[in-house]
Amino acid sequence: SQQGEEDPQALSIQEGENATMNCSYKTSINNLQWYRQNSGRGLVHLILIRSNEREKHSGRLRVTLDTSKKSSSLLITASRAADTASYFCATGRNRDDKIIFGKGTRLHILP
Amino acid sequence: GAVVSQHPSRVICKSGTSVKIECRSLDFQATTMFWYRQFPKQSLMLMATSNEGSKATYEQGVEKDKFLINHASLTLSTLTVTSAHPEDSSFYICSASRLGVGGYTFGSGTRLTVV
Numbered sequence: 001s002q003q004g005e006e007d008p009q010a011l012s013i014q015e016g017e018n019a020t021m022n023c024s025y026k027t028s029i030n031n032l033q034w035y036r037q038n039s040g041r042g043l044v045h046l047i048l049i050r051s052n053e054r055e056k057h058s059g060r061l062r063v064t065l066d067t068s069k070k071s072s073s074l075l076i077t078a079s080r081a082a083d084t085a086s087y088f089c090a091t092g093r094n095r096d097d098k099i100i101f102g103k104g105t106r107l108h109i110l111p
Numbered sequence: 112g113a114v115v116s117q118h119p120s121r122v123i124c125k126s127g128t129s130v131k132i133e134c135r136s137l138d139f140q141a142t143t144m145f146w147y148r149q150f151p152k153q154s155l156m157l158m159a160t161s162n163e164g165s166k167a168t169y170e171q172g173v174e175k176d177k178f179l180i181n182h183a184s185l186t187l188s189t190l191t192v193t194s195a196h197p198e199d200s201s202f203y204i205c206s207a208s209r210l211g212v213g214g215y216t217f218g219s220g221t222r223l224t225v226v
Contacts, residue, residue: 033215035217040202040220040222041219041220042117042204042217042218042219042220043155043204043206043217044217045214045215045216045217048214088154088155098145098157098160099145099157099215100157101147101154101155101156101157102154103153103154104153104154106152
């Protein structure tokens with residue numbers, strides 16, 4: 001089963017621009033995580049935000065969480081060619097419990 | 112940092128044969144391991160959750176007799192795809208949750224092609 005939706009499904013932007021991806025989910029959560037996946041490869045954990053947090057930063061990444069709207073956003077600032085990948089949000093209802101992935105956003109950074 | 116090794120990275124097998132995929136946590140003990148399947152350009156679909164020493168919990172629609180999961184130790188879980196068919200061709204990824212710490216570490220995935 002899948003928890004939610006990311007939008008857009010695909011995004012192409014010029015290098016140096018900011019990229020924003022959104023994630024919506026359906027049930028109550030304990031945490032929400034964002035992952036990156038390069039084509040045909042494993043997942044890289046980017047950031048985890050807990051249900052009692054509203055915003056979190058890590059380098060060029062900024063994640064927000066709005067539990068009232070059941071949505072999250074991932075902002076990548078000053079995008080680079082190496083940021084080209086698929087990005088997934090994943091939600092967990094309890095710590096250590098299974099996490100369910102959204103459908104993902106395919107991000108393409110144009111040189 | 113936590114590392115999960117998944118092996119093999121790629122495998123091609125004939126229809127009707129079985130394939131075993133291993134997932135090892137190299138430097139930590141994994142309370143729980145998860146198995147996902149990913150079709151091209153799609154998201155990861157959770158197949159099952161395995162806890163060391165107990166039977167795996169399968170998601171709805173996943174055949175437990177076809178996808179055998181064994182979690183014999185705190186550092187090793189295996190997924191065996193039995194009587195493989197071409198429609199089982201997919202990317203299989205495991206992840207491990209660290210005992211007492213939480214968080215998830217993913218393996219690098221196994222590309223299975225059934226011919």
